[in-house]
Amino acid sequence: MRAGGVVVLAVMVGAAAPPPGASSCSGCHGGVSPVPVLAGRKAADIIAAMDAFRTGTRQATVMDRIAKGFTPDETAAIAGWWAEQK
Amino acid sequence: MRVAPPPHAPLPQGEGEHAPSSPTPCGRGPGGGGATRRAILQTTLLSLPFIARAQTAPRVIVIGGGFGGATAARFLRRADPHIDVVLLEPNATFIACPFSNEVIIGERDIAAQRFTYQGVTAAGVRVMPAAATAIDPTRRSVTFSGNQLNYDRLILSPGIDIAWGALPGYDEAAAERMPHAWKAGEQTLLLRRQLEAMPDGGVVVISAPANPYRCPPGPYERASLIAHYLKTHKPRSKVILLDAKDIFSKQKLFQAAWQSLYPGLLEWVSLSDGGKVTRVDPATNTFETDFDSHKADVANVIPPQRAGAIAAVAGVADRTGWCPIDPATFESKLQPGIHVIGDAAIAGAMPKSAFAANAQAKVCAESVAQLLAGSTPAEPRLINTCYSLVAPGNAISVAGVYRPVNGQLTDIAGAGGVSPLDAPAGQRTQEAAYADAWFKTITAETFG
Secondary structure: OHHHHHHHHHHHHHHHOOOOOHHHHHHOOOOOOOOOOOOOOOHHHHHHHHHHHHHOOOOOOOHHHHHOOOOHHHHHHHHHHHHHOO | OOOOOOOOOOOOOOOOOOOOOOOOOOOEOOOOOHHHHHHHHHHHHHHOOHHHHHHHOOEEEEEOOOHHHHHHHHHHHHHOOOOEEEEEOOOOEEEOOOOHHHHHOOOOOHHHHEEEOHHHHHOOOEEEOOOEEEEEOOOOEEEEOOEEEEOOEEEEOOOEEEOOOOOOOOOOOHHHHOOOOOOOOHHHHHHHHHHHHOOOOOEEEEEEOOOOOOOOOHHHHHHHHHHHHHHHHOOOOEEEEEEOOOOOOOHHHHHHHHHHHOOOOEEEEOOOOOOOEEEEEOOOOEEEEOOOEEEOOEEEEOOOEEEOOHHHHHOOOOOOOOEEEOOOOOEEOOOOOEEEOHHHEEOOOOOOOHHHHHHHHHHHHHHHHHHHOOOOOOOOOEEEEEEEEEEOOEEEEEEEEEEEEOOEEEEOOOOOEEOOOOOOHHHHHHHHHHHHHHHHHHHHHHHO
């Protein structure tokens, strides 16, 4: 029945949904060198890189400007989601 | 309860003519092959189990197969494989605008700009080689090639249309003499041929429109690369950029590059200095401004633009010619159930760029999947990154991070901005490498 289907779909979609901001990353980070891949990378590594970009301790071209747009909590959610992707 | 859509048997076709108003995503190539396409379309429609699927699966129709539409279609399938996704796109091949300025100066083959829809089809999207001619937002139906198809949600990604007539003297015939090259394809190659044919000592004149328009830094990248071409091949020549604006994207970076790379070769005439073009004359290749007239050997008119024509047909474009949207879901503020993404949308601080269209498409696809499943999409964050070449292998960038504030996509304070003015040359080279990687990545994500 359709109503049951909707409930199932909601659960499925909700589980897979990227956190705010995460889906934009793959515009650049898709596996073409020299831009590093994010999918499957350890969340802690992504968080550390974003922190370093945000605070200016790591040399950057655009990532310093982008990292400043995300709070540590938002960054952690994005990193956790990318770590789960294949 | 949802009313089941009617069976989707093809409607009787008159002579099956397409109306001239069709979606025109970037890079719409030449038309033609109508009869064959129609035959294929009929076969495709008849061979698919429409009725059986319509009872159980929600349907999303996507109009326009550019960076926005093709991405949205593929990501809808990824977000929820139960959704029946139909992409309407009349062209078998997409021709990408980013990097087409390198094609104009002979540094890149246009073949590198071409993409097919095989990867979109492979993602489970039903790609229909057709242009939508009518949209009924109340009945939630789209008409194309004499067929009518119902949707649960519709995503429009029609790109831009040239606002013919907005600049006096500039019509479709004029564009054959004074190309715009603002939709990649034949126009790109026409401008390239004209540049190649121009004798040394010639004058190239480019006119840039007022905001908003596709690719805000595009006119300045083009002027830079044409200056590079002239410096390399025809050093006694000159490029003049007549501008309807006083300020523009990455301005300080471009102007610094022009001073160091192209002194005396590239002249920018701002609005305040009389740069606004009020009329063009294709018979004499002349641009008229309030106080002056510029005769060109090669004339490139970047004209005023508006959302692709299907946006007005759907009733989602406002008096500006562009489409107001909800910044969280990209649903039209004028027509419920229709979402608008990419260049056609009024996306607040987000520029009309391929990166933005692709980023918006992913957010919109996720939102649509969630709305169809009865859940509420979270407030999104979006990113844009745009590279411009000031010379081959020498790039600058602008980036931004956006969130909805008071119904508009707004820059997140403290984030974003342009490349540093004093960056070492190595960084410009590095950004050019990133630009190249970006194009490969985003086209792979969009087209598969």
